[in-house]
Amino acid sequence: MIQMPNLSPSALFGMIRVTLLVLFGRRPAIGSFDASPRGLWQAIASSVIFTVIVTIYPALETSPELFISAIILQFIGIMLLVLVFDVLLRVIDRPAKFLPFAVPFLWIENLQQLLGGIIQSIVVISGDQSVMVLILLIAIWTCYWLWRIGRDIVGKGGWVAACFIALSFVIDVALLYMLQARLS
Numbered sequence: 001m002i003q004m005p006n007l008s009p010s011a012l013f014g015m016i017r018v019t020l021l022v023l024f025g026r027r028p029a030i031g032s033f034d035a036s037p038r039g040l041w042q043a044i045a046s047s048v049i050f051t052v053i054v055t056i057y058p059a060l061e062t063s064p065e066l067f068i069s070a071i072i073l074q075f076i077g078i079m080l081l082v083l084v085f086d087v088l089l090r091v092i093d094r095p096a097k098f099l100p101f102a103v104p105f106l107w108i109e110n111l112q113q114l115l116g117g118i119i120q121s122i123v124v125i126s127g128d129q130s131v132m133v134l135i136l137l138i139a140i141w142t143c144y145w146l147w148r149i150g151r152d153i154v155g156k157g158g159w160v161a162a163c164f165i166a167l168s169f170v171i172d173v174a175l176l177y178m179l180q181a182r183l184s
Contacts, residue, residue, distance in 0.1 A: 005042030012046055016114070019107045023145050030153060033107060035099040040082070043106035047078045050110055054117020069179055077175045078106070081168055088164070094154055101153040105146060109168065112142040 021027040033039060051074040055067055082102060089098050115138050123131050143165055150161025 005038050005045055007042065007045055007049065011042070012049065015042070015046065015107060016111060019104075019111045022104065023108065023111070023141065029104045029145075029149050030100065033103045035103050037099070039103045040099060040106070043103050043110065044075075044078050044082065047106065047110050047113065048075050050114045050117070054114060054121065066179075073175045073179050077171050081171050082106075084167055084171070085164065088167075089154070092154075092156055092160065094156065097154050101149065104149050104153070105164070105168075108142050108145050108149065112138060 015033075018027065018032050022029050022032055034042065048071060051071055055070045085102050085105075086095075086098050089095055089101070116135050119131060119134050119138070123129060146165050146168070147158065147161045150164045151158050154160060154164075
């Protein structure tokens with residue numbers, strides 16, 4: 001019997017807390033996340049939920065079409081990323097590392113997305129563009145941890161870890177381009 005992932009607000013806040021503890025070096029990445037299929041689906045579903053949270057206010061300002069497109073593209077992007085990770089880990093002979101690597105990677109990306117979205121909403125509300133520098137700092141901080149997760153869990157070195165981050169970036173940029181092209 002397949003168990004549904006826990007998507008209650010308390011579970012999501014708990015995973016945000018765990019992710020922050022990992023990013024602050026207070027907990028190890030290994031063993032802090034549910035590295036099971038259920039945990040993977042929780043991370044995937046949470047990504048979509050966070051997309052809803054961070055795009056609902058900007059979408060109200062522009063159009064509902066942006067809102068729906070962002071949610072669909074986020075789901076497509078996260079599924080594509082997971083499939084690419086699975087294939088690459090099989091190619092480099094590390095298939096057993098898929099869940100222990102993918103789940104924390106996705107949670108760090110989820111936190112990056114949530115914090116970035118909150119900052120963007122603050123910019124939209126306040127009109128103060130200088131706050132956007134915080135997104136750069138969050139990106140640097142989370143990318144470092146994504147790299148560490150890749151290096152430490154996959155165990156194939158820093159270049160392979162950097163490739164996982166680059167793939168994630170390429171998928172995100174391609175989907176953002178698709179979203180922009182759809183809106184114009």
